[in-house]
Amino acid sequence: EDKVVQSPLSLVVHEGDTVTLNCSYEVTNFRSLLWYKQEKKAPTFLFMLTSSGIEKKSGRLSSILDKKELFSILNITATQTGDSAVYLCAVKGTGFQKLVFGTGTRLLVSP
Amino acid sequence: GAGVSQSPSNKVTEKGKDVELRCDPISGHTALYWYRQSLGQGLEFLIYFQGNSAPDKSGLPSDRFSAERTGGSVSTLTIQRTQQEDSAVYLCASNLLGVGGPDTQYFGPGTRLTVL
Numbered sequence: 001e002d003k004v005v006q007s008p009l010s011l012v013v014h015e016g017d018t019v020t021l022n023c024s025y026e027v028t029n030f031r032s033l034l035w036y037k038q039e040k041k042a043p044t045f046l047f048m049l050t051s052s053g054i055e056k057k058s059g060r061l062s063s064i065l066d067k068k069e070l071f072s073i074l075n076i077t078a079t080q081t082g083d084s085a086v087y088l089c090a091v092k093g094t095g096f097q098k099l100v101f102g103t104g105t106r107l108l109v110s111p
Numbered sequence: 112g113a114g115v116s117q118s119p120s121n122k123v124t125e126k127g128k129d130v131e132l133r134c135d136p137i138s139g140h141t142a143l144y145w146y147r148q149s150l151g152q153g154l155e156f157l158i159y160f161q162g163n164s165a166p167d168k169s170g171l172p173s174d175r176f177s178a179e180r181t182g183g184s185v186s187t188l189t190i191q192r193t194q195q196e197d198s199a200v201y202l203c204a205s206n207l208l209g210v211g212g213p214d215t216q217y218f219g220p221g222t223r224l225t226v227l
Contacts, residue, residue: 004153032214041200041221042115043154048215088153092214096167097142099216101153 002027004102006089012108017079021105023089024071033065033072034099036088043088046074079109113137115219117203123225124193132188132222136205143186144216145178146170147199154202160186161208193226200224 007022025033032050036043047056049065049072056063060079065072076083086106090099116135124130136143145157156170160180171177175194180186190197200223204216 034215036218041202041223042218043202045215045217050214090154097159097161097208098144098156098167098170099154099214100156101146103151103153 002091002093002100004089004091004100006087006102006105008105009103010106010108012110013079015079015081015109015111017109018075018077019079019107021074021076021087021089021107022071023073023102025089025091025100025102026070027091027093027100029094030067030091031094032092034090034092035063035072035074036090038086038088038104039084046087076107079107081109081111083107084109115203115205115217117201117219117222119222120220121223121225123227125227126195127192129189129191130193130224132190132201132224134186134188134203134205134219136184136186136203137217138184140205140207140217141183142206142208143180144204145186145188146202146204148202148221149199157188157201190224193224195226198224198226 003026035046047063054065060077063074086104088104090101118133143160146154159167175191178188200221202221204218
């Protein structure tokens with residue numbers, strides 16, 4: 001069964017700290033791994049990682065994919081209160097269109 | 112439209128009633144997905160449409176759940192005889208398969224369903 005496990009479940013940091021969020025997965029015929037940020041209801045897209053793009057960076061956020069060990073990390077440097085959200089990891093296989101999501105990591109950045 | 116829209120944003124109903132949730136995908140997006148998110152849980156896939164047909168309905172939890180899509184655009188998710196365990200946020204997403212970045216799905220704000 002396809003599965004995504006995220007850790008930690010929740011995290012509290014102070015503004016300015018660096019955080020690392022983890023995502024491990026099992027999926028038949030891996031195609032891509034996606035990170036989303038969910039502040040209220042609508043998850044917003046952050047990154048997509050594939051065999052041809054195993055490292056992505058945007059501002060203070062970066063992510064890498066380890067296809068051999070079947071995991072990904074999302075790094076946020078110099079955290080701000082606006083980074084407080086639930087971060088969702090999802091994977092997609094080649095045999096289906098749906099995304100398989102983890103339960104998310106709830107990040108709280110305190111001032 | 113500019114993004115995926117869903118209505119209503121909140122719905123409170125009594126156990127046993129039927130409800131209809133609506134999703135308007137991004138204009139031109141051929142694929143549409145329904146997910147639900149129960150409290151403290153990740154998103155759970157329900158159904159996927161390509162055009163007006165649904166090649167994957169594997170996530171629908173029971174025959175009380177059904178969905179349709181008309182004109183390759185708007186979709187309606189119907190839950191009959193609602194139960195308290197149906198309480199969740201129902202999220203809709205869309206994308207344009209076959210064009211760069213087909214795996215990225217764009218989500219609407221969801222409908223929060225509460226069954227009393």
